[in-house]
Amino acid sequence: MTLADIKKHPNYPFKNFRDDDIEFLMLELYWAELFKEALEDEVIDSWVAELPADREDGNPILYVVNRKVNPPRIVRVIQRFNDECFPELNLNTFDPVHFENDAYVPYVPDISQGALDNDMITPVNELVISSSVSEVCEKYFRMHVGLWCIEFVDQKTMLAQLDDYWKKVNDSLIQESR
Numbered sequence: 001m002t003l004a005d006i007k008k009h010p011n012y013p014f015k016n017f018r019d020d021d022i023e024f025l026m027l028e029l030y031w032a033e034l035f036k037e038a039l040e041d042e043v044i045d046s047w048v049a050e051l052p053a054d055r056e057d058g059n060p061i062l063y064v065v066n067r068k069v070n071p072p073r074i075v076r077v078i079q080r081f082n083d084e085c086f087p088e089l090n091l092n093t094f095d096p097v098h099f100e101n102d103a104y105v106p107y108v109p110d111i112s113q114g115a116l117d118n119d120m121i122t123p124v125n126e127l128v129i130s131s132s133v134s135e136v137c138e139k140y141f142r143m144h145v146g147l148w149c150i151e152f153v154d155q156k157t158m159l160a161q162l163d164d165y166w167k168k169v170n171d172s173l174i175q176e177s178r
Contacts, residue, residue: 003033013133015081018055027133028053031062031077034138038145047075047149059130069152071123074115075145078130080106091136094172103173106132107140109162111155125155140165 006012006029011020014027031053036044051063058079066073082088086104089097097103112126127148131137147153147161 001029001033003030003037006030006033017058017079024053024055027058027079028061030133031079034141035062035064035075035077035145038142038149040150043150065124066149067117071125072117073148073152074112074124074126075149076112076126076128077141078128080108080130080132082106082132089169089172091140094168096172096174098174098176100176103175105169105173106134107137109140109144109165111159111162127158 006026009026011023011026012030014023014030017024017027032049035047039047046066046068047064048066049063050065051060053061053063060076061079062075062077064075082104084102084104086102087097087099088104088106091105091107108130110128112128115124115126116122117124127144129141129144131141144158144161147158153161
């Protein structure tokens with residue numbers, strides 16, 4: 001089943017994954033196929049799914065490891081939905097979002113600092129992406145996964161890329177007092 005096939009499913013983007021078995025499986029498949037599509041054929045075999053998807057909160061919805069590099073690299077994807085109906089940032093336009101209590105950012109990437117492998121000794125480099133299911137989130141996902149998993153940029157370079165993204169996000173979020 002391709003990513004295009006998954007997106008044709010009548011319940012896409014699978015917001016009811018916590019309560020519906022089929023939606024949970026389709027959401028898990030969505031992230032696996034998106035990851036696979038984001039990688040080049042010669043790289044995909046180096047990445048292995050290691051932890052099962054967590055149905056309760058979607059953390060992780062995808063967890064893949066590459067131990068053929070030193071230090072090992074991890075991509076952890078956390079499913080994100082605007083369950084609280086906060087004002088939402090449009091990642092296509094970055095139009096200002098005015099909010100009082102909180103705002104919703106559909107794509108939240110970061111580098112985990114000090115992460116350790118299963119042996120609790122070996123340091124790993126971990127890209128953590130908390131993301132909604134959308135075309136624009138896919139664009140950022142593909143870009144960041146490409147840098148992390150194909151180009152193998154170092155943490156400093158990746159953090160600089162993420163800082164550029166977060167500058168645009170933070171410049172668009174305007175908190176107003178009551």
